[in-house]
Amino acid sequence: MTVQLFEPIDNARPSQSLFPLRHNEPDYALLKDNSSEELNRYGNRIALIDLVEEASSLNINGVSEKGFNPNRNKQHAFHFTADNCIGCHACESACSEKNDLPPHLSFRSVGYVEGGTYPNFVRMNISMACNHCDDPVCLKGCPTRAYTKHPEYGAVIQDPDICFGCGYCTWVCPYNAPQLDPVAGQVEKCNMCVDRLEVGLKPACVSACLGNALNFGVVENTPERREQIDTRIPGFPDPAITQPNIRFQQTRSMPRELTRTDSAPVKYRRDDSAGHYRPAVDKKAGTARLWNLARLSSRENPLVLFTLAAQAAIGLFAMLYLGALAGSGVVSTVVNSPVYPGAVLLCLGMVAFGLFMSTVHLGKPLRFYRGFNNIRHSPVAREGAGVAGFMAFASLHLLASLAQQVWVLDYLPGLAAFAGLFASAARVTGALALISAALGLYYMYRCYRIKARPFWNHHQTAFSFLGCCFYLGALGLAAVGGVALVLAGLAPAELLGWCGLLMGFGLALEGLGLYLHARDMSTAENEGAVSHYVQRTTFGKTYLARNALLALAAVGLLCAPLYVASAAGLGLWLLLALCAVSVAAVGRALFYVLVVPTTMPGAFFWKNKGFEQHARDIGLATMPQVGVVPDAH
């Protein structure tokens, strides 16, 4: 395919309402794709507007004019010659200047990997922004539909005015492209400088590059004076995850092993058979096993509470509903007791508490209702919908159950006429609540199956979530059932025995998941192995203590029917239940703090999590020009 280039550039310009172009823009800043391929290497169409009816304005800042770039319908991509990058920050600052970004944000960042021994030493700088992927996981993950992949340039653009600041896109993106701004409570990211593209200019970062490392054009085109359009360089995550629109040239030989200067215990090792570098553990923190209990508390605490509370509630509700359906005598006693509406209310309360916590976790909590906008793609939206469905149906179920309660009928005897109807309604709404809960739970699990977060992207997440439903749900059942039985003058031993079995099963399930997880993470050639290393060192004692407690609680509770009838046995049971709760809390906290994403290497200060934490700890972060936002509290 051949296209007519805009030459001279200003003659093709219908007005000045788009990006203000100078009559003498330098040659290096001009886009110059004379031709392009039909398909990219992943088999996707490069000409994207063919997929829509007709070209339209991008509506940038209210300008309805269409750009005159003849290639505006094609997928564009950055090209990065890693051999050339000098790490001068011109791209980053040009971007920050164009997008008026405060110091703590950047749409493009330069980090580096290095290796060798003095003086045979190599540092490779990597400048990375958004790769406007063919498979934009950010767009798919975002529950609010803040992302659009435009047929113009294939730009993936996020609208902060829609975003509610959940940060899920920052989890799923392997390249650290979406930036969660803790001050503004929203995400922002690279917009490909589409205003510049519309008038035939390369993005600001590319035009500013002083090492002749960054370039830009139609994807799969090789830039002038370049020979390679590869998809990998050391330190760059597996391109299979998102099919990113970035191509590389890196022809200089590199050391076998490359390290990062930031605090992430990751290095990269050449895999000769694969022909590229793979992440490996860099034992920066040594091998000492520590507790670090204080560090279990993180920004994700609300999610620890949300997931545990929701899973407990779902477990309890399912046990009550299915137990009664299966004709369990003990459960039926509970379901038919006056305590039952309280049990349902407890489920609702736990979920409401969890939802409240996860809403607090949002940058803009008042926009919580936008969480269902992207049911089509987002597991977060589906999780939200499932949990909301559970809330709705369980509430109706509660009403229907209340209507059958003796003490309610005392007040409203007229309701007795509809007893059959209420019984059916309770059955139906209960079933619907259960289905919604199952969907919610499934998508809660899917939320964490993130390829860019290998530590989570494992069956263990499912084992853990399901296990928690069992043991926290059964604990809830024991609590409400115990009350019901005592009120009815019955001994709770049988119930506690059953609950002990269920809890033991749930704990065993989680334990099995953890065993498989540890086995796989120990041999993983990705950041999951790094998380596991941190788990065994920085949190080594915590990890072992949790595992021991889990084993103890699982075995002890599985044996509950043998001893729970005695008073001492009851005491033991309670102690083991307490163990189970702490296993859940510690385990879930570890789950969040341990994850190491497949992000780009940072520098010594910038994009170094270790320094960011240090700057907060010692108060440097209170100076805005340090570029680190202080903790909110």
Added chain:
Amino acid sequence: MLFGRRKKNPIILRDKGVVQWKYATCGYCSTGCAMEVGLDADGKAVTTRGVADAPVNRGKLCIKGITEAGILNASGRGTEPLLRAHSYDPWQSVDWNTALDRTAAQFQRIQDKYGRDAVAVVSTGQILTEEFYTLGKLVRGVIGTNNYDGNTTLCMASAVSGYKRSFGSDGPPGCYDDFSHTDCLLAFGSNLPEQHPVIYWRLKEALEQRRFPIIVVDPRVTMFAQFADIHLPITPGTDLVLLNSLCHVILEEGLADEDYIAAHTNGREDFAALVAEYDPGMAATITGIDEDTIRHVARLYAGAGAAMSIWTMGINQSTHGSDGVCAINNLNLITGNIGKPGGTSLSITGQCNAMGTREWSSCSGLPGYRALENPAHREQVGSFWGVDPAFFPEQRGRFMTDIFPAIESGQIKALWLVATNPMTSMPNTGRIRKTLEKLEFCVVQDAYADVEATQYAHVYFPASVWAEKDGCFTNTERRVNRVTPVSAPLGNSRPDLWIFNQLAKRWEQGRRMRFPESASEVFEEMKALSVGTGANGQPRMLDISGMSHDKILAQRGIQWPMRDGDETGTPRLYADGVFQFADGKAKLLALPWADNNEKPDSDFPFWLNSGRVVEHFHTRTRTGKVGNCNKFSPTAYMEMNPDAARELGVENMQYVRLVSRRGDAIVLAQLTQRVPRNMIFVPFHFHDCVNRVSLGLLDPHSRQPAFKQAAVRIERVDQAEAARLNREMRAY
């Protein structure tokens, strides 16, 4: 339809709302990038962009230039003159007249009591050329002290001295366009990609058109060293040995351009005898560069059609900095690589107007490369200014690095600092503190009231900064370029030119002389003074009589000389092979090497090396406040070899204490194989950091301190205490 969206959202991109662009030249380093400052509807400077057709930068800017609009309204800007009786008193805001009257009265009192030279003036490389010229007129013609120098003694003095000794005059002979013509580039102690990224880009552009070998001499594996075809990781302080040895090989193997030597140089015999002693085998033991490599580089350089050398502080900041420059000049003279396209000795300068102060400030003599030692020059300038030539001293006075010891020992009682910050920039700042305490009177004139030097000041003059002012800068390649006032001076700050003019009126002599108010009038005076006949009987080299502010702007900078009637400037000096000595010949100098550095020993086992990082400029009074610069290195750190760190039990991101024979400093350790096992590298930008431990032995010719050669030891420290100290030391 992509991913299910039919109706696209409108796109909102942030827009700084620039309605007007105004011309300036970057006020950081001496690359001399032409830029436009964008003003919003309120007239506030909000951003910058490179001038697309500027010959230097062709639309590019580095991180500091890109974020430069941020310095105009940065925190710490001085907005009112300040006064106090003692440095321990609180500051009082006063009006300009009070501050100027007090200053003039104190200078006059001290000069009456202790003699004219008891007042010292230390200026800068940061203000405009017209301001330098006016300051020189004030100091040499009115105040009349001979203790007057610029902080360029800390960065470029060795280059100046070396050029004068080899060629008979200061003035870098080459230009950036030489990259497009050279066949071999040899860089000494210069890290272009990180320190002068736009010059590096010019080199990269040239390399992408046409490959030629790059040889980098640097003890550290800088970005430039890494990109070089040949990296010579030299032992610190031994460049002169390497250079003598390169010349040894070239002469020994008959690779020299003997015709050029015979026609255009003196001193071959002594020079040849000296370099004969520096055979590569002997040089290898001193420099750490093996003899095969020395021979290879010498042959490569001499065999290239055109070869050029560039250098920066690795050469200049050395006990033999001036000799190192002369040795580079020797190398280029014997290979005929001066004044031809692609063949040159080009010092890469530091400050935006280091060249302007060298040319016109009268620091080292009289304006326009004139010397106090020359009676004819004293006469010319005296009659032009209306000053009795006998008022001028007959010899240059103290250099900046000798002024401070003279304060310490009591010969100097008053100090006027103009846009310079010795509290951070001078070696051994512990000694500088004690020195400044002894002053009877200290004036600090700076755009920033929080510059550390104000701690010992009695008067503070809030100067306007950079593009609040009107005038010119001269860059590394002698290109004079314009700074136009893009926004009004902040608060009650005033352009340095105004301050100098107002102060001049406080002297009887100053009222008799002419001190033009506008920069263009000052420029006309400089033009008039730039015309004449040089020592070699030819027209003066530093001739700007063909320039005007308007022509400079139209051409986006003009390289001197540009004589009256010329269309444009001159890219290269000495193209005709005629130098500035009386006989028109350059000097080949015999330069014996003396091993006089403080070197690592068992007590202090590490070389201390210091230098710049790309995101900061000098003492951080500007870049430390611009978040999008500062965030890339917001606090002091050092590079240390991980193998050495392992022996000492130092880990990455840990604080350590550096201890030298002068003092100590706290830095974060960054472990990297960029530095050898017995060396650390500390960025020099941070207050109360590397210069607490540096030594700074002085070069005998240029009096420039050897910042880059000293010895330290590394001690482990309590991390919490070190962190607290680090936080307390970071006012910005």
